[in-house]
Amino acid sequence: TRLQKEMGRFRVLQKRLKHRRVKTKWKKASPLSDGSEVNGLKSVKTFTHRRENVSMMKQNEPSKVDPEEKIIKGLEKRLGMKKCKKKELPTEFKMDGLDYVMNFLEDSGSNEDKPKQKGSTRALQQEMPPVESVKSSKMCKRKRVHFDLPLESDINAEKSEDITEVNESTYIPPHKRRAKDIKLTQLRRKIQGLINRLSEANIYSIISQLEQFYTNHSRNDVSTILTDVLLKATVQPVLLADKLAMEHMMIIALLHCHVGTEVGAFFLQELANMFNALYNTPPNYGPGKQCDCVLLLFAQLYNFKVVHCVLIYDLIHKLLEHFTERDIELLLVLLKNCGMEIRKDDANSLKDIIRQIQAKASNETAKHSSRVKFMLDTITAIRTNNVNKIPNYDPSLLNHMRKLMRGLARTPGTVMNESTQLKIPLKDLLEADKHGRWWIVGSAWSGRQIDNESSDKASVREVEMLELARQQRMNTDIRKNIFCLLMTSEDYVDAFSKLIGLHLTSVQEREIVHVLMDCCMQESTFNMYYVHLGQKLCEFQRSHQVTFQYAIWDKLKIVDTLTLIQCNNLCQFLVHMIGNGAMSIAVLRVVEFSELNKTEMSFYKSLFCSLLEKLSVEKSRIVFTPLAQSHLKQFGSTILLFIKQYLMDKRTSNYHIIKQHYETIEQFLKSM
Numbered sequence: 001t002r003l004q005k006e007m008g009r010f011r012v013l014q015k016r017l018k019h020r021r022v023k024t025k026w027k028k029a030s031p032l033s034d035g036s037e038v039n040g041l042k043s044v045k046t047f048t049h050r051r052e053n054v055s056m057m058k059q060n061e062p063s064k065v066d067p068e069e070k071i072i073k074g075l076e077k078r079l080g081m082k083k084c085k086k087k088e089l090p091t092e093f094k095m096d097g098l099d100y101v102m103n104f105l106e107d108s109g110s111n112e113d114k115p116k117q118k119g120s121t122r123a124l125q126q127e128m129p130p131v132e133s134v135k136s137s138k139m140c141k142r143k144r145v146h147f148d149l150p151l152e153s154d155i156n157a158e159k160s161e162d163i164t165e166v167n168e169s170t171y172i173p174p175h176k177r178r179a180k181d182i183k184l185t186q187l188r189r190k191i192q193g194l195i196n197r198l199s200e201a202n203i204y205s206i207i208s209q210l211e212q213f214y215t216n217h218s219r220n221d222v223s224t225i226l227t228d229v230l231l232k233a234t235v236q237p238v239l240l241a242d243k244l245a246m247e248h249m250m251i252i253a254l255l256h257c258h259v260g261t262e263v264g265a266f267f268l269q270e271l272a273n274m275f276n277a278l279y280n281t282p283p284n285y286g287p288g289k290q291c292d293c294v295l296l297l298f299a300q301l302y303n304f305k306v307v308h309c310v311l312i313y314d315l316i317h318k319l320l321e322h323f324t325e326r327d328i329e330l331l332l333v334l335l336k337n338c339g340m341e342i343r344k345d346d347a348n349s350l351k352d353i354i355r356q357i358q359a360k361a362s363n364e365t366a367k368h369s370s371r372v373k374f375m376l377d378t379i380t381a382i383r384t385n386n387v388n389k390i391p392n393y394d395p396s397l398l399n400h401m402r403k404l405m406r407g408l409a410r411t412p413g414t415v416m417n418e419s420t421q422l423k424i425p426l427k428d429l430l431e432a433d434k435h436g437r438w439w440i441v442g443s444a445w446s447g448r449q450i451d452n453e454s455s456d457k458a459s460v461r462e463v464e465m466l467e468l469a470r471q472q473r474m475n476t477d478i479r480k481n482i483f484c485l486l487m488t489s490e491d492y493v494d495a496f497s498k499l500i501g502l503h504l505t506s507v508q509e510r511e512i513v514h515v516l517m518d519c520c521m522q523e524s525t526f527n528m529y530y531v532h533l534g535q536k537l538c539e540f541q542r543s544h545q546v547t548f549q550y551a552i553w554d555k556l557k558i559v560d561t562l563t564l565i566q567c568n569n570l571c572q573f574l575v576h577m578i579g580n581g582a583m584s585i586a587v588l589r590v591v592e593f594s595e596l597n598k599t600e601m602s603f604y605k606s607l608f609c610s611l612l613e614k615l616s617v618e619k620s621r622i623v624f625t626p627l628a629q630s631h632l633k634q635f636g637s638t639i640l641l642f643i644k645q646y647l648m649d650k651r652t653s654n655y656h657i658i659k660q661h662y663e664t665i666e667q668f669l670k671s672m
Contacts, residue, residue, distance in 0.1 A: 010075045013068055187217060188225050195229050198247055204408055207254050214259050223266045230267070231274065234297060237288025242337070242394075245293075245300050246401045253304035253405060257414045262440055264306045265422055269437075271297060272429035279318070284326055292333050299337035303398055304405065305416040307424070309345050312338060314426035316353055323360045328371045331357070332378060336393055339382040348497065354379050418503060472522065474515070478508050482515045492533040496540075506543065513537070513547040517555065517573075524565065526572045534573075535582040548577070549587050556591060560599040567603050575610045578623060586626045589635045593642050605646055608639075612647075612661045613654060624665050636669050 191213070194206045213222045234240055234248050256264035275294045278286035285291040298315060301307050316334060319327045342350050357379060361372045374391075381389035402416065409415040424439050437443040462484075469483045481502065489495035499512055513534075520530035537544040555562075555570055562570070577583040596604065615623060627636030640662065647658050 006075060006078075010072065013072050013075075016068070183217075184221060184225070187213065187221065188229070191222075191225050191229050195233055195248075198251070200247065200404065203247065203250065203404075207251065207258075207408065210251070210255060211258060214255075214263075219259075219262070223263055227267050227270050231270065235274065235290050235293045237290060239289040240293045240296055242296075243397060243401075245296050246303075246398070249297060249300040249304060249306075250401060250405055250408075252301065253306050253415065254408060256306050257417075257420055258410055261420060261422065264301075265424075265437070265439055268301065268307060268311075268422060268424070269429050269432055271301075272426060275315075276430055285330070291330060295330055295333050296337060299334055302338050303341055304402070305418070305421055308421045309342055309349070310423055310425055311429075312342060313349060313353065318426065320356055320360060325371060328375055332375055335375075335378055335382060336390060339378070339390070340385075340387065340393075340395070343382055343385065346500070348500065350382070354383055418505075423503075472518065476511075478504070478511050479515055482512055483519070486515065486519055486533075492529055492536060495533055496536045499537075500540075509541075509543065510547045513544060513551050517548075517551050520573055521555075521562070521566045521569045523569055526569050528576070531573060531576040531580075534577060535580055538577075538582040545583070548583060552583070552587055553590055556588075559603050560597055567599075568606075571603060571607050571610065574607060575614060579611060579614050579619070581623070584626050585623055585639075586632055586635070588639075589632065593638055601646070604642070608643060608647060609654065609658070612643075612658050615661070617660065617664050620661050621664060621668050624668065628669055633669075640666055640669070 191210070194209060198206060210222075210226070230248055230252070234245060252264055252267050271294060275291070275298075278291045278294060295315065298307070298312065302309065302312050312334065316331065319331050319334075321327075339350075358376070361376055378390055381387070387393065387395055405415055406412070414420075422439060428435070428438070465484045465487060466480065468487070469480045472483065474480045474483045482499065485498045485502075486495055489498060504512075516530055516534060516537075520527070523530075534548065538548065552574065559567065559570075574583070574587075578585055578587070591604070593604070611623075612620065624636070624639075626632060627639065643658065643662050648662065649655060652658075
């Protein structure tokens with residue numbers, strides 16, 4: 001290195017200066033003025049007199065500084081050796097291993113400078129010049145020898161080159177590298193010891209120490225070491241026990257909530273890469289049960305709400321591609337450990353997967369009849385919510401671990417929360433090194449490559465939909481998203497799946513009903529699309545039915561302010577929702593039929609006429625059955641009176657149909 005070169009140059013200059021500094025003899029002095037002479041030599045006066053003479057000589061003579069000594073002092077200053085006592089090397093030199101080089105140079109210099117003690121007088125004669133030559137050299141003009149020393153400009157240029165090299169690639173000294181390696185080794189030993197002692201009793205202390213590691217060390221180092229230790233402890237050729245897998249994944253789930261989502265994301269990415277490597281290893285996807293252990297870890301991460309069901313569906317679809325005997329075995333591992341949780345979160349997607357599995361199983365029954373039959377029995381138990389028929393499945397263990405996890409949470413409500421779930425597809429996890437990690441805040445992501453024409457069309461359409469949403473007074477982002485989904489869906493089934501896929505909270509789901517009602521009433525002609533979608537929502541969840549009830553009550557209060565088209569659309573919507581059984585006839589109990597104005601009277605006449613014309617006699621009995629309840633009997637008699645008074649007109653064409661329905665409903669209510 002350049003530092004060693006400069007040190008070597010410094011030692012060479014020192015040796016040359018030692019040879020040039022020859023001690024001169026005292027000249028024979030002439031007799032002093034006072035006549036005192038000692039053996040023909042200059043008499044030596046007192047020490048003070050001698051100092052005065054020296055100082056006067058220095059004042060009289062011009063100051064001459066040797067340029068070589070100046071360069072040596074400059075090098076000493078740059079190397080930090082001037083401040084050291086007794087020419088001791090700084091600690092940085094010793095830690096970098098340069099003290100050995102300096103000692104070697106000093107030894108070699110001392111051997112060259114000092115004569116051998118046991119040698120002959122020839123060595124002394126060769127090294128020490130004779131007195132006559134010294135005298136003659138003093139009498140004649142001295143010729144100064146110039147060495148090839150670097151100029152100050154060259155030194156500055158070399159220094160600037162060193163600085164640029166350091167800036168381009170930072171140099172880490174060997175002692176710092178060794179110190180970092182030692183720290184990482186110690187950190188690995190500590191984490192390994194914690195994981196080895198992992199149990200249900202001491203999991204709280206282990207989580208606290210791991211959080212302390214994340215505070216005192218680099219997060220990347222801790223996540224890398226922790227992931228490596230956990231994968232080595234859980235992914236074994238022998239299938240891992242369910243409780244052991246839950247305890248290890250509980251650590252990731254708690255750190256995912258306490259430290260940050262990047263902890264769970266890092267572990268999830270490494271787990272996905274391991275699964276991909278094992279799945280591409282023929283013939284049995286890796287040695288032993290390693291692939292089973294990886295899928296078991298995925299299932300437990302989903303049970304603790306670290307990942308979303310999208311990743312589980314991607315794994316199932318990947319296993320359905322070949323559908324070999326080994327794939328069926330891996331499918332059973334997934335469905336047994338998290339099938340019931342998938343059914344709770346997204347039942348419709350599970351139905352689609354069950355259909356695909358049954359279609360595949362029908363073609364492979366001849367090959368793997370026993371395994372396929374066992375898998376179909378498990379799927380049937382999951383679909384029918386029959387936990388007892390799932391083999392080796394104990395829901396109490398999962399409930400106990402979840403309860404323990406909630407107790408270990410730093411703040412209630414932070415664990416097993418939908419807001420911290422990672423909704424990352426398997427494809428994005430496997431291509432993270434290529435496209436980036438969009439699930440980490442601040443991380444670069446190249447995105448998916450889309451054709452320019454299709455992207456331009458999509459952007460134009462998106463702008464148009466957002467402008468239309470603004471015109472319809474969709475003033476929040478949630479309403480805008482719901483409106484765009486309703487307008488861009490192919491049919492009501494597609495719209496329903498997209499709306500469920502938004503994963504809104506219970507409060508945000510109410511906006512679906514309000515936006516649907518507004519869109520239905522704004523149509524120029526009535527569209528059955530909204531009726532089918534509303535009926536699907538009411539069948540899916542009762543909370544939607546309650547929200548529809550309150551939304552209809554709000555619309556009935558402002559009937560007299562609506563336009564004719566809006567009244568007609570609302571009337572048709574109510575007729576089909578009540579006639580199909582999605583809504584009860586009791587939704588009209590808030591109406592005061594004795595205080596109706598002209599517009600409201602026309603609206604309710606049209607409503608009951610259309611409803612009775614649509615229904616058959618048997619269907620009308622089912623629709624009006626809720627009026628037989630004790631608290632609704634007065635409301636039932638009010639409706640019968642309204643039908644008899646305003647709808648049974650002999651001049652109308654539908655008089656006989658309405659009369660028949662009226663008599664049927666009256667007899668039915670009296671009998672109840």
